[in-house]
Amino acid sequence: MPRTPIQTDAAPAAIGPYSQATRAGNTVFFSGQIPLDPATGEVVEGGIDAQARRAFDNLKAVAEAAGGSLADIARVGLYLTDLSQFTAVNAVMAEYFDAPYPARSTIEVSALPKGVLFEVDAVMVTQ
Numbered sequence: 622m623p624r625t626p627i628q629t630d631a632a633p634a635a636i637g638p639y640s641q642a643t644r645a646g647n648t649v650f651f652s653g654q655i656p657l658d659p660a661t662g663e664v665v666e667g668g669i670d671a672q673a674r675r676a677f678d679n680l681k682a683v684a685e686a687a688g689g690s691l692a693d694i695a696r697v698g699l700y701l702t703d704l705s706q707f708t709a710v711n712a713v714m715a716e717y718f719d720a721p722y723p724a725r726s727t728i729e730v731s732a733l734p735k736g737v738l739f740e741v742d743a744v745m746v747t748q
Contacts, residue, residue, distance in 0.1 A: 622646055629686035632679040633657035636734065641683045642745075649687045649745040653700070654679040655737045664735050669706040672739045673713040680741055681717065689747045691717055696724040700740040704729040710739060 626640035627649065635641055635652065642651045656665045656675035659682070665675040681691055699710060707727060723743070733740050 627683060627687045629682055631659055631682035631686065633659045633662060642687055644687060647747050649684075649689065649747065651680060651683055651743040651745065653698075653734075653740040653742045654683065655734055655740045657735070664737055669701075669703075669709045669738050670713055672737055673710045673741075674716075676739055676741045677713065677717045680743060684743075684745055687745065687747065689745050692719065693747055694718070694723045694743045694745045696744040697726075698742045699725065699727040700730050700733060700742075701727065702730060702733055702738050706738065 622645050625644040627642035627644060628640065632641055632654065639652050642649050654676045656672035657663065657679070658665055658675065659679065665671050684690055684694065697714075699714075701707065701710060704727075
């Protein structure tokens with residue numbers, strides 16, 4: 622099955638040899654989105670709330686570029702450098718997703734690119 626890259630200027634450009642997302646059939650696999658401002662390429666200022674919102678905004682932009690929306694996302698992966706921030710990230714995620722919620726894993730990691738506090742990846746299924 623051929624893979625089709627997804628790209629939008631409404632989300633940060635890839636900072637390595639990968640696509641923002643890749644479509645294979647009706648499934649879209651998202652690369653991790655970190656809290657970079659797509660206009661500047663810089664990490665957004667603020668704590669975990671601001672960083673999570675920017676990362677989810679970036680995820681939403683890529684979903685839309687792929688012809689879907691956050692409502693089409695079947696699974697998300699959350700990566701935090703401090704799992705004690707889980708409650709704050711959970712509250713932000715609730716602003717972006719409605720029931721039925723996607724499946725999710727939440728993992729504490731020792732570090733993320735550019736020293737950010739949060740990253741999200743996803744899998745989306747479209748019609």
